Amino acid sequence: MIKLLVTGASSQVGSALCARALTQGMSVVWFDDDILNSLDASVIETAISKHQPSYVINTASYSVVDKAQTNPQDCYRDNHDVAQVLAQACHALSLPLLHLSTDYVFSGEQQQPYKEEAETNPVNHFGSAKLAAENVIRDQCAAHIILRVGWIFSAQGNNFVLRTLRQLQHQKHVKAVADQYGCPTYANDVARVLIAIIKQLSCGIDVWGTYHYSGAEIATWKGFAEAILAAAKTHGATQADVIESVSSEEWPTTAPRPAYSVLDCSKLLATFGIRQRPWRSGLVKVIAQVFKQSE
Numbered sequence: 001m002i003k004l005l006v007t008g009a010s011s012q013v014g015s016a017l018c019a020r021a022l023t024q025g026m027s028v029v030w031f032d033d034d035i036l037n038s039l040d041a042s043v044i045e046t047a048i049s050k051h052q053p054s055y056v057i058n059t060a061s062y063s064v065v066d067k068a069q070t071n072p073q074d075c076y077r078d079n080h081d082v083a084q085v086l087a088q089a090c091h092a093l094s095l096p097l098l099h100l101s102t103d104y105v106f107s108g109e110q111q112q113p114y115k116e117e118a119e120t121n122p123v124n125h126f127g128s129a130k131l132a133a134e135n136v137i138r139d140q141c142a143a144h145i146i147l148r149v150g151w152i153f154s155a156q157g158n159n160f161v162l163r164t165l166r167q168l169q170h171q172k173h174v175k176a177v178a179d180q181y182g183c184p185t186y187a188n189d190v191a192r193v194l195i196a197i198i199k200q201l202s203c204g205i206d207v208w209g210t211y212h213y214s215g216a217e218i219a220t221w222k223g224f225a226e227a228i229l230a231a232a233k234t235h236g237a238t239q240a241d242v243i244e245s246v247s248s249e250e251w252p253t254t255a256p257r258p259a260y261s262v263l264d265c266s267k268l269l270a271t272f273g274i275r276q277r278p279w280r281s282g283l284v285k286v287i288a289q290v291f292k293q294s295e
């Protein structure tokens with residue numbers, strides 16, 4: 001039986017992954033994440049080896065982008081340093097490491113979807129720390145999969161869908177940035193992709209490396225917010241009726257964001273046969289789940 005050891009199991013992606021793995025007949029170990037903070041590869045190696053997993057999947061991350069801008073050292077420790085010791089431990093145990101990274105490793109200056117080999121040049125501390133994590137994993141653990149994702153949403157945690165939904169319910173005026181482009185991605189779809197990759201790795205294919213996944217259809221934050229509004233309206237009234245446009249300039253954030261961070265996901269399709277799912281179908285499920293929870 002395939003056994004997954006998941007770090008950050010309470011994250012949006014981690015919890016979706018654990019739930020899905022169990023339905024697929026895999027067993028899951030919810031790793032004690034405090035052990036990661038020892039930042040001692042041999043301590044982590046001992047803790048991992050007790051569970052004898054088939055794969056280690058790292059979904060733990062300091063992922064609050066604005067907070068990272070004022071706490072770069074914490075962000076670097078939780079992203080790079082944790083990835084480094086995990087990579088060292090996995091290499092020592094000859095275990096494959098699957099790791100999640102971000103579209104924010106790119107500068108956003110490109111006008112077409114970023115391929116895996118495109119030049120990286122992060123514009124904020126979060127992106128820099130995640131890029132450093134990627135590099136140390138490539139360096140220290142040959143048997144790795146790095147999956148870059150972006151704009152993750154689910155019915156839990158602190159994400160754009162939940163924040164926008166709260167605003168729509170309590171405010172008459174809701175604004176969203178209309179000049180940043182990306183692809184919203186349902187956390188359950190990332191879990192589906194990770195499971196599909198793991199199943200194929202378990203057949204012994206040698207396809208280590210970096211891949212991109214996002215939901216299908218490019219959007220701006222404003223377009224995404226409009227879809228959230230439309231889905232929310234099917235469940236009842238909202239205070240706001242339209243989404244107002246703002247530019248990045250009019251809406252300064254602590255951390256700058258890339259203006260365009262669309263990922264080209266064709267390598268994932270060519271290698272594993274995994275297609276992008278439309279994020280809109282995931283959004284409808286998430287909104288329904290949130291309204292059900294609040295009944």
Ligand SMILES: NC(=O)c1ccc[n+]([C@@H]2O[C@H](COP(=O)([O-])OP(=O)(O)OC[C@H]3O[C@@H](n4cnc5c(N)ncnc54)[C@H](OP(=O)(O)O)[C@@H]3O)[C@@H](O)[C@H]2O)c1
Nearest residue numbers: 008010011012013033060061063078100102149150151152
């Ligand atoms: N959210 C996005 O839009 C987005 C975009 C691009 C890439 N990603 C990447 O996708 C992955 C999953 O993201 P997500 O949104 O599902 O994550 P998330 O919901 O923000 O959860 C992050 C998890 O990491 C844990 N964590 C943070 N620092 C830790 C440390 N030093 N030691 C142990 N655990 C630690 C957190 O634990 P606590 O709750 O206890 O702090 C939490 O469970 C991450 O690698 C993230 O960088 C996410």
